[in-house]
Amino acid sequence: MDFTYDDEQKALREAVSGLLARAYGDSEQRRRVTAADPGFDEKTWARLAEMGLLGLPFPEESGGMGAGPVEVAIVAEEIGRVIAPEPFVEAVVLTGGLIQAEGTAAQREGLIGGLAEGSLIPAFAHAEPGTRWTPTASGVKATEDGGTWRLTGVKEPVLGGARADVLIVSAVAGGGTRLFVVRGDADGLTRTGYRTHDGGRAAKVEFANTPAEPLGDAGADQSVAIDRAQAEARIAYAHEAMGAMQTALTTTTEYLKTRKQFGVTLNKFQALTFRAADMYVSLELARSIALWGSLVIDAGGDVVTAAERVRLQISKASRHIGKDAIQLHGGIGVTAEYSVGHYTSRLTAIDHVLGDGAWALSRLAADVDSYPTVDPLGAPYA
């Protein structure tokens, strides 16, 4: 096992962090960008594309760079460090991952190609009101009529759903869950966008007999593929959260060193330095398990349960660090003008996009009786 980055990975990290520092080095810039639609900066997105980051995990024949999960993790962490609002995990890892795994060769070439060069942004329309974090669909139904598939129902909240050029939609078909491609300008498609609390965008997406093309060859249930793609996205989000937690902690320690009360800087109060030390402990434990998650993907291990383990630890750490970062700042921590609260908001969003700690815990708990010990290096993970 090796947790260190090689030279190429270090160079990648430098390059991404340089680009993002220019875009969001000043947290005011992020506020300006998230204030207007589409909630991120199209120019920054184009620069990410130029650097090859939007095609990073995909094979070259799909128009990608053929890099692995560790490279994806590096980019996600840098995104999280400045809470850049660009939908890297949503569009590239989750939606792109599904297209790569399930699409036909032609779909991969068209959609992944467009995604990689920055001309086409896809979104995954899967969440439905009244359900949570399942790999199956229930509210949107697909029917076939003379060779044309049509969708009816509602998806909400769909992250990036209003801006997306193409939607990958899960729907009930023949008793199973299948995936479909819907173009943004399709008939019978209504999208109502809104802001999310972390500065992002989501939408209510309604399908009224909307024409759709099956993703991949029409056939079996695709919920296993959805579960898998979500698991990989959970691990990528864990790295995004890592970056955000790291910044939340450094912002807090800097503040403790400069803010004066009772005639001294706050770091003279042991009650506060111990809290910061505990935050650091949470951060490092989370980092280890997040890195492990990426290595499990790389090794072809059981990504679904690995992602649950990662999710549980990241959820706990995010809450601990997010809450304490605000608390140790005092009143300024809850203002919109100061950055630290936005980190907590983003961590709260990441925690609820694809399953929170309690959700992961109950999936893990259902299984504890089936193995004697957890071995991170052995089966089923490696």
Next chain:
Amino acid sequence: MRLQLSPEDEAFREEMRTFFTTQVPQSIRDTVANHRHLTKDQYVETQRILNAAGLAVPHWPVEWGGKDWTPLQRHIWREEMQLAAVPEPLAFNTSMIGPVLAQFGSQEQKEEFLPKTANLDIWWCQGFSEPDAGSDLASLRTTAVREGDEYIVNGQKTWTTLGQHADWIFCLVRTDPTAEKRQRGISMLLFPMDTPGVTIRPIELLDGTHEVNEVFFEDVRVPAENLVGEENSGWTIAKFLLGNERVGIARVGHTKRLLADAKEHARTIVSNGTPLSEDPGFTARIAEIENELLALELTALRVVANSSGGRPDPASSVLKLRGSELQQAATELLVDLAGPLSLASYADGGSDVPEWARAATPEYLNYRKVTIYGGSNEVQRTIIAGTILGL
């Protein structure tokens, strides 16, 4: 000691419940229950309804509109009000400056201010904190210099909650910069927010709301008769006020209502084929918070019973500390219940996501404040360690 409510207290509870659920407009209670922000008019309308029935300031001295209630009755009053989602009488008026004036004010001040304060004819705001005087309140720098019959006030306050609605401010100012202990040179002044030289600037909070402000004073002239108590005795008055603030801040009834809401919503959210209301992991969490809340409620009853002569029990720090943590735990529970739907935070009425789920995260983020304001929880621990444990 006794466990049951006496028949009289039972009847009292029924009377309160009926009043709150029938006399306060449903639309106002719905606003509170749905976690939407109240308008100034809604606060004023509610407080006047309560005041007309003698229910706005029952904890004040009887001659100023208070009731000779037992601590238990006061508890029931507050609890039923929160359970019925009635906006509580403005704390700045009824828990803070009102009791202060009743205790320390001159006869003229009492007559002039107390009836209007009870009826919310005057909306008060609290001018204590400054940019460099937060937890360390005694380091405040706003000055008041006596010139004939007036004080000339200069400086800045911050975090002034709902100052945009306020008619008057009660302010801590430094009247003796040479006092050897910083606490000694502080006084409390009252003045209207529209006095020349007062300007106010909004501060936007993390959830996008505007509830706090910065307030600037430039040569603000305040008549000397608006001094509360003696000059340089402001610290004693402030400590009295802050103790009262802490008692009211536990908000047990409010947290109970959040938990009751959570239980109801949990029946409507299906996870892995079963409603969350049947998921033992989720219900265990509710049970745990409920039990902590029970312990807090019983402690509140004990503490309230002990605050004799209007002096808050030092254990009021326990109420602030735990009460704020439990309010936060309940708002966090609602976000977790909403799960992925919590992302639809700023969707409008056309959304298929229910309103409570949309409100959940902004409220959770907003509630990070409750462990910070009113003396942060670290400050409460310091008080417990120092004043109670003698450490």
